[in-house]
Amino acid sequence: xxxxxxxxxxxxxxxxxxxxxxxxxxxxxxxxxxxxxxxxxxxxxxxxxxxxxxxxxxxxxxxxxxxxxxxxxxxxxxxxxxxxxxxxxxxxxxxxxxxxxxxxxxxxxxxxxxxxxxxxxxxxxxxxxxxxxxxxxxxxxxxxxxxxxxxxxxxxxxxxxxxxxxxxxxxxxxxxxxxxxxxxxxxxxxxxxxxxxxxxxxxxxxxxxxxxxxxxxxxxxxxxxxxxxxxxxxxxxxxxxxxxxxxxxxxxxxxxxxxxxxxxxxxxxxxxxxxxxxxxxxxxxxxxxxxxxxxxxxxxxxxxxxxxxxxxxxxxxxxxxxxxxxxxxxxxxxxxxxxxxxxxxxxxxxxxxxxxxxxxxxxxxxxxxxxxxxxxxxxxxxxxxxxxxxxxxxxxxxxxxxxxxxxxxxxxxxxxxxxxxxxxxxxxxxxxxxxxxxxxxxxxxxxxxxxxxxxxxxxxxx
Numbered sequence: 001x002x003x004x005x006x007x008x009x010x011x012x013x014x015x016x017x018x019x020x021x022x023x024x025x026x027x028x029x030x031x032x033x034x035x036x037x038x039x040x041x042x043x044x045x046x047x048x049x050x051x052x053x054x055x056x057x058x059x060x061x062x063x064x065x066x067x068x069x070x071x072x073x074x075x076x077x078x079x080x081x082x083x084x085x086x087x088x089x090x091x092x093x094x095x096x097x098x099x100x101x102x103x104x105x106x107x108x109x110x111x112x113x114x115x116x117x118x119x120x121x122x123x124x125x126x127x128x129x130x131x132x133x134x135x136x137x138x139x140x141x142x143x144x145x146x147x148x149x150x151x152x153x154x155x156x157x158x159x160x161x162x163x164x165x166x167x168x169x170x171x172x173x174x175x176x177x178x179x180x181x182x183x184x185x186x187x188x189x190x191x192x193x194x195x196x197x198x199x200x201x202x203x204x205x206x207x208x209x210x211x212x213x214x215x216x217x218x219x220x221x222x223x224x225x226x227x228x229x230x231x232x233x234x235x236x237x238x239x240x241x242x243x244x245x246x247x248x249x250x251x252x253x254x255x256x257x258x259x260x261x262x263x264x265x266x267x268x269x270x271x272x273x274x275x276x277x278x279x280x281x282x283x284x285x286x287x288x289x290x291x292x293x294x295x296x297x298x299x300x301x302x303x304x305x306x307x308x309x310x311x312x313x314x315x316x317x318x319x320x321x322x323x324x325x326x327x328x329x330x331x332x333x334x335x336x337x338x339x340x341x342x343x344x345x346x347x348x349x350x351x352x353x354x355x356x357x358x359x360x361x362x363x364x365x366x367x368x369x370x371x372x373x374x375x376x377x378x379x380x381x382x383x384x385x386x387x388x389x390x391x392x393x394x395x396x397x398x399x400x401x402x403x404x405x406x407x408x409x410x411x412x413x414x415x416x417x418x419x420x421x422x423x424x425x426x427x428x429x430x431x432x433x434x435x436x437x438x439x440x441x442x443x444x445x446x447x448x449x450x451x452x453x454x455x456x457x458x459x460x461x462x
Contacts, residue, residue, distance in 0.1 A: 007068075008047075008068060008070075011064060011067065011068040012025065012047075012048055012064075012068075014064070015050070015060065015061065015064040018060045018064070019050070019052065019053075019057050019060055019061070020052075020053050020054060020056070020057055021050065021051045021052040021053040021054075021057045021097060022050075022051045023048055023049070023050050023051070024048065024049040024050075024051065025048050025049075026048075031049075034049045034051065034094065035049050035092060036078065036318065037078035037081035037082075037318075038077055038078040038079045038080075038081060038318050038319075039078075039081065039082065039318070039319065039320065039321050039322065039388075039422075040318050040319060040320040041320045041321070041322070041388045041391060041394060042078075042081055042082055044078075044081065044084070044087055044092065045086075045087055045088065046073065046087035046088075046090045046091060046092035047070060047087075047088065047089060047090060047091060048091050048092070049091070049092045049093075049094055050091050050092070050093045050094065051094050051096065051097050052093065052095065052097065052098065053097050053098065054098070055169060055171065055177055055203040055204070056177075058093065058095075058114075058171045058201050058203050059171045059175055059176075059177055061091060061093055062171050062173065062175050062201060062451070062452075063175040064091075065091050065451065066173070066175065066451055069089075070089055070090060070091050071089060071090045071091070071450070071451055071452070071453050072090065072091050072093050072201065072451060072452055072453065073087060073090050073091070073092050073093060073452075073453040073454075074093045074095060074114070074143075074197055074201045074202065074452070074454075075092055075093065075094055075095070075144075076094070076095045076096060076114060076115045076116075076117075076141035076142075076143050076144055077096070077117060077139060077140065077141035077144070078318070079140060079141060079144060079145075080144065080148075080418075080419060080421075080422055080455050081455060082322075082422045082423065082455075083421075083422065083423060083424045083425075083455040083456055084453065084454075084455045085424070090453060093201060094115075095113070095114035095115035095143070095203075096115045097115060098113040098114050098115040098116075098203065098204075099113055099115045099116045099117070099120050100112070100113040100116070100204075101113070101116055101120050101121050101124055103124050103125055103127075103128060103130070103209075105128045105130070108130055108208065108209045108210070108211065109166060109206055109207060109208055109209055110124070110125060110130075110132065110206070110207050110209055111204055111205070111206045111207075112142050112143075112204065112205055112207065113203065113204050114143045114201075114202050114203050114204060114205070115141070115143075116141070116142045116143075117138060117139050117140060117141055117142065118132070118134040118135050118137070118138050118139075118140050118142060118145075118309065119138030119139060119309065120142075121134065121142060122134050122138070122305070122306050122308075122309065123306055125209050125306075126213065126304065126305060126306035129211060129212075129213040130209040130210065130211060130212070130213075131154065131209060131210050131211075131212040131213070131305040132152075132161075132164075132207060132209055132210075133150060133152040133154055133155060133158055133159075133160070133161040133163075133164050133207075133210075134152055134153075134161075134308070134309065135150065135152065135309075136152075136153070136308075136309065136311065136312035136314060137309055137312065137314035138309040139316065139317065142205065142207075143197075143202050143205060144197065144419075144455075145161060145419060146161045146162055146165060146193075146205060146207070147162070147192060147193075147194070147195070147196055147197050147202065148162075148194065148196055148373075148417075148418045148419035148456070149161070149162050149194045149373045149376070149417060149418065149419055150162055150419070151357065151359075151363065151376070151381065151417070151419070153215075153217070153246050153275035153308050153311065154210065154212065154246075154275075154277070155246065155361070155362065155363050156243045156244070156245070156246050156358070156359075156360060156361030156362055156363055157243050157244055157277060157361060157362055158210060158362055159362040159363060159367065159368035159370065159374075159375065160194065160363065160368075160370065160373065160374070160375065160376075161207070162193040162194040162370060162371055162373060163193070163362075163368050163370040163371070163374065164207050164208040165192070165193050165205060165206070165207060165208075165371070166181065166206040166207065166208055167179060167180060167181035167189075167205075167206045168180045168181070168189070168192055168200075168202055168204070168205050168206070169202070169203045169204040169205075170188075170192070170199075170200035170201060170202050170203060171200060171201045171203060172188075172199075172200045172201075172446050172447065173200070173446060173447035173449065173451040173452055174446075177203075178200070180192065180200075187442050187445070188200065188442060188446060189371070190371045190372055190442070191371070191372050191438075191439055191442040191443075191458075192371065192372075193370055193371020193372060193373070194370070194371050194372045194373025194374070195371065195372035195373065195431070195435075195439045195442075195458065196418060196430075196454045196455070196456050196457075196458060197452070197454035197455070198439075198443055198447070198452060198453075198454040198456075198457050198458040199439075199442055199443055199446055199447060199452070199458070200446060200447075200452065201452060212277065212305055213304065213305060214302055214303065214304055214305065215275060215276060215277050215302075215303060215305060215308075216274070216275075216276040216277075216278065216279070216280050216283040216300060216301065216302055216303065217273075217274060217275045217276065217300065217301075217303040217307075217308060217311050218273075218274060218298070218299035218300030218301055218303065218311070219271050219272065219273050219274075219297065219298075219299045219300070219311075220271060220272045220274075220287065220290050220291065220295040220297075220298055220299075220300065221269050221271045221295055221296045221297035221298075221299075222269060222270050222271065222293065222295055222296055223267075223268070223269065223270070223296060224251060224253070224268035224269055224270050224344070224345050225345050226270060226293070227251055227270035227340055227344045227345055228336075228337075228340055228344070229293060230249075230270045230271075230272065230290070230293060231249050231270060231336050231339070231340070232333060232336050233289055233290055233293060234247065234249045234272050234290060235249065235331045235332075235333070235335075235336050236289075237286070237289050237290070238331075238358055239360075239379075240286075241286060241358070242278070243360070243361035243362060244276060244277040244278050245274065245275070245276040245277070245278065245283070245286060246274075246275045246276075246357070246358055247272060247273065247274050247275075247358045248272065248273040248312070248355055248356065248357050248358065249270075249271075249272055249355070249356045250270070250271050250272070250273065250353060250354065250355040250356070251268075251269070251270050251343060251344060251351075251353070251354045251355075252268070252269050252270075252271060252313070252352070252353050253268040253269075253350070253351070253352055253353070254266060254267055254268070254269075255352070255387065263297070268345075269296075272287070272290055273311055273312065274287060274300055275308065275311060280301070280302060283300070284300075287300065319387065320387060320388045320389060321352070321385055321386060321387050321388055321397075322385065322386060322388050322394060322397050322398055322401065322422065323353075323383055323384055323385025323386070323401060323422060324383070324384065324385075324401050324402075324405065324420075324421055324422050324423055325381065325382055325383045325384075325416065325417060325420030325421045325422075326381075326382040326383075326404075326405050326408050326412055326416075327359075327376060327377065327378035327380070327381055327382070327412065327413040327415050327416065327417060328356070328378055328379055328380040328381075328382060328408060328411045328412060328413065329378050329379055329411055329412070329413045330379050330411055331356065331379060331380050331411070332411065334410075335408065335410070335411045338407040338408065338410070339354070339356075339404070339407060339408065341407065342403050342404045342406075342407035342408075343384065343400070343403075343404050343407075349400055349403075350386060350396075350397075350400065351384055351385065351386040351397070351400050351401065351404070352385055352386050352387050353383070353384070353385050354382075354383075354384045354385075354404055355382065355383050355384075356380045356381070356382050357380060357381040357382070357383075358379075358380060359376050359378055359379055359380060359381055360379060362375075363375050363376050365377050372431065372435055372438070372439055373431065373435075376415075376417050377413050377415050378413040378415065381417060381420060382404075382408060382420075383420050384400070384401045384404040384405070385401070386400055386401065414429070415429055415430070415432070416429045416430050417430075418430050418455075418456045421456075424456075425456065427439070427440070427458060427459075430456060436458070437461070439458045440458055440459060440460060440461035441461045442458075443458045443459065443460040443461065444460035444461040444462055447460065448460050
């Protein structure tokens, strides 16, 4: 055993020498910082953490890991890290130093390095009147979001963000740097668009941008005691919204934090979030039935696309929390009632947020020709999350999340969206049986020894 450890140490020493970036190890003073996941209650303990600065560095890490009998787990921000599980024998490959962004204005496209976050991308695109199919928070990593599909405020019009991928630069398990697109390595290109990160280490992505600079967006806030009438009204009118409109029905309990505005801190709300590519007047007509209920706050107004990352009010920075998702085929009055019993006023729920995001439009599977995941099979995408202030609180929060999922089970599609599920799921739940088998064949072709780990892994066929 001593000889193996010494040889591993020598291999890691050699890797550090060969890299321009850094290799962090458990003896380093900042070890706890570099191995940290987005949800702070997770305790990631890899063999080492590589912080590459270039695709050449990534290639060096992959080659070194293969020779040392280690595996590689790419990670940018550490969102959705829980399903990775035990990281012993694994180099956590943090791309957080690779955040370059280049906008090609003439062709309405952007190249982003693997560690870039949406806050690195959207301001540059907006300078030229362009918008990306970005995540709902500025600090979401582009690569993980896109590889898992990517549901944006513009998705009902333009589809998943994975549909907008034009090409990817990757390092495969054999240590080869490749440019992957519809012509070069087309099966790998297909798999990486929605199939997750099991197939190669992505070092850069080229994405299509869209000529959108403003839209109508905002919230209608009501006291949470009015959740029944608000959510029933929203569920009745949302199916009639055109594809240019995305809406979210949500129960949100703000913690009493000094950084929050006083009208929000410590208060509980039911609210509807709207992002509309229609005009102010036309959007107003669509939400009029909700405004008739007399919201406590109404923030719907003309909004720059660059400010859409504020709409969902996600907490800035890493937080100690646990959440999980579900997909509904329909939202009947009975489903709304069941949700209210599980997490509404009077339920005793302490969950921070329980939301239902409207799907449909170009997010419908088969509507847009794309990769492994071309849409989400269902009408609403749900997510329930709670704060976990201490390890002892995790079980209680997980039980409340599970209670919401159980309440929604009669209306569930039986499928899962990998960016919204923070537990291990079967390939059939994530992709469907046929797509999952095809993904496994791609994995076998490019990484038969399963060197590259993903949070929602695809095992090589055979």
